[in-house]
Amino acid sequence: MNPDWPQAFAHHRYQALRAGPSLIVTGAVHGNEICGAIAIRRVIAELERGALALCAGRLTLVPVANPLAYRLGQRGGDRNLNRNLAPVAAPRDFEDHVANWLCPLLAEHEALLDLHSFRSPGQPFVFLGPADNDGALEPFGHAAREEALARLLGVARAVDGWLSTYALGVERRRRNPLGDPRQRELNGDARYGVGTTEYMRSRGGWALTLECGRHDDPDAPEVAYRAIVNTLAHLGMIAAPAPEPGPMELLSLYEVVDKTDDADRFARGWASFDAVAGGETIGWRADGEPVLAPEDGHIVFPNPDAPAGQEWFYLAKPSARLGR
CATH class of the missing domain: 3.40.630.10 (Zn peptidases)
Known part of the structure; x- marks a missing residue:
């Protein structure tokens, strides 16, 4: 020990x-x-x-x-x-x-x-x-x-x-x-x-x-x-x-996006629960490929310092569960 x-x-x-x-x-x-x-x-x-x-x-x-x-x-x-x-x-x-x-x-x-x-x-x-x-x-x-x-x-x-x-x-x-x-x-x-x-x-x-x-x-x-x-x-x-x-x-989480390279970077300084529109650029991969929001929703736990292979950010969308 x-x-x-x-x-x-x-x-x-x-x-x-x-x-x-x-x-x-x-x-x-x-x-x-x-x-x-x-x-x-x-x-x-x-x-x-x-x-x-x-x-x-x-x-x-x-x-x-x-x-x-x-x-x-x-x-x-x-x-x-x-x-x-x-x-x-x-x-x-x-x-x-x-x-x-x-x-x-x-x-x-x-x-x-x-x-x-x-x-x-x-x-x-x-x-x-x-x-x-x-x-x-x-x-x-x-x-x-x-x-x-x-x-x-x-x-x-x-x-x-x-x-x-x-x-x-x-x-x-x-x-x-x-x-x-x-x-x-x-x-x-x-x-x-x-x-x-x-x-x-x-x-x-x-x-x-x-x-x-x-x-x-x-x-x-x-x-x-x-x-x-x-x-x-x-x-x-x-x-x-x-x-x-x-x-x-x-909100319900539905997607997690990992960093694939330490040089992956965000398009701006995101805060948890910032709204994102479908097709909006969230960031770029190290080779310049854009990372786009697949649909309207919110970004959760954005982490610009995440290492490669770890969670970079999550995506969430509204849920009616608590309204029933």
């Missing part, structure tokens, strides 16, 4: 006298996304001094899920923890050790709120899982629970379609492998799209990923904190009224 790695993991658990839901809240799954860690530590401090009181159920708080990446101030330590998340018999990198600790912890709970931030400018939003289905990719039966909570988190936009869209990217990466040997191995694994929320659903639970704003947005920790408190109130775990649900726009 690498002596330079952090040698321990930490979580904080609170058990009320009265039975109730079991909720886990995670921060810093990506080490440069610190808003969740700040908000969770604020909740811990308020629980310790009595400003918040757990009145039902079990609450587990994980301020820093990936301590190596957090210490380094970067997205991952040895790799992206929020991909191919599952216990492994023979750990190869630090994130494998995280998974062997974190996955059993997730499986002990009914619900997960995972707090993240993003690189490019944009407004906070929440990632939903799939609609109820019995398909092979991500069978699920708790969509109503996720949708009800999503409306109370304090954001006005939801996005779904993550795993199905990611699976399309996996198939392309298998046909055109790029990157170092370890990255090529991960890119070709159909499970590589599975992160915290997908793992939680695979164990019978339900989960939301809240993207609280840009990494350096000073308001992001407050967005994260308010979401935790609203979740606890909604689940009846603290004695506080839940906010009224508000209107919410839903």
Whole structure:
């Protein structure tokens, strides 16, 4: 085991006298996304001094899920923890050790709120899982629970379609492998799209990923904190009224576009959820070939610094799912 790695993991658990839901809240799954860690530590401090009181159920708080990446101030330590998340018999990198600790912890709970931030400018939003289905990719039966909570988190936009869209990217990466040997191995694994929320659903639970704003947005920790408190109130775990649900726009991811060369470049400085028109030039490949939007929609998670073989941007289009 690498002596330079952090040698321990930490979580904080609170058990009320009265039975109730079991909720886990995670921060810093990506080490440069610190808003969740700040908000969770604020909740811990308020629980310790009595400003918040757990009145039902079990609450587990994980301020820093990936301590190596957090210490380094970067997205991952040895790799992206929020991909191919599952216990492994023979750990190869630090994130494998995280998974062997974190996955059993997730499986002990009914619900997960995972707090993240993003690189490019944009407004906070929440990632939903799939609609109820019995398909092979991500069978699920708790969509109503996720949708009800999503409306109370304090954001006005939801996005779904993550795993199905990611699976399309996996198939392309298998046909055109790029990157170092370890990255090529991960890119070709159909499970590589599975992160915290997908793992939680695979164990019978339900989960939301809240993207609280840009990494350096000073308001992001407050967005994260308010979401935790609203979740606890909604689940009846603290004695506080839940906010009224508000209107919410839903977009569905339908396409992921990878960089094929480090010199691929955007046509302009895109922000998440910028509108794109069908046929509009999003960027250019290194050889000058334009990358065009296939139809009207929105760009999501544009990353000009993505390495070759990794996600450059996603495309999304409006969905009527939450309007039914």
